[in-house]
Amino acid sequence: METVYFAGGCLWGVQAFIKTLPGVQFTEAGRANGASDTLDGDYDGYAECVKTGFDPAVVTIRELMGYFFEIIDPYSLNQQGQDVGEKYRTGVYSEKEEHLKEAKTFLRSRSDDEQIVVEVLPLTNYLSSAEEHQDRLARYPNDYCHIPEELLSKYR
Secondary structure (H helix, E strand, O other): OEEEEEEEOOHHHHHHHHOOOOOEEEEEEEEEOOOOOOOOOOOOOOEEEEEEEEOOOOOOHHHHHHHHHHHOOOOOOOEEOOEEOHHHOEEEEEOOHHHHHHHHHHHHOOOOOOOOOOEEEEOOOEEEOOHHHOOHHHHOOOOOOOOOHHHHOOOO
């Protein structure tokens, strides 16, 4: 199993979607690349993200990127749906250089790559979100989500 981190706006919908994908074995709501090691305090530069454990024999980073692009607006900087702010930026993070290379190759292969604002960076810090944020849409299906329901359930 390998791990990659996807930031696609509010993490509730991103987690609900990613956990339905082929080859995904676990997900966890969290924060990527913030400056602190605590959930308390002022905003510290993190991106809301979903830690994604996957089986590379079943699904590749390139395929995961394709799925990810179904639920994000890759041209929108620091905003997805009604969620606005730096913590809602889009990104792909990993501790594995090969994952970052594959993600960048996916972006470069697109004809619209010059307009895409999805960051692809090494993971420098990760914190698991509070329990109330884990699998939130499964517990509170009527909460706001920027991802349409038909996409959330597309791969179930």
